[in-house]
Amino acid sequence: MSLQGKVSKSEFNRYMVRLELQADFFAGVWAHHAQKMMAIMEQGDLEEALNAASAVGDDRIQKQTQGHVVPDAFTHGTAEQRKRWFYKGYTSGDIDQGDTFGAKRL
16 A cells, blocks of 8 residues: 555655665665674774765655755655664664664664
C-alpha cells in the first residue's frame, strides 16, 4: 500500500527520510560484515564512506543548490543523520539496531 496521496507531502517526506536512513544503516551493516569476513576495506575507506554519506545529506544539497535549507522537503536526511546511521550499522553489525521508524531521534 502506498502512502503517497494518503498523507501530506511533508509527512510522506518524513517517512522517506526514515527509509533512506535505514538504507544507510544497512549499508553500514554490510560493510561491517564484508570487512569481518573478507577484510575488503583499506585504511581510509571508512572515513571516505562517512564523508560520502555526509555529502549527500539533504541539508548540504539544498544549501548548495538553493542557498537555503527546507527541512520539510528532506527525503534522505541530513548530512549528520546519514553519517550517524551508516556508522551505527558499521560499528554494531547488528541488523536489529536499525529501526529508524521506531527511533525517537533520527
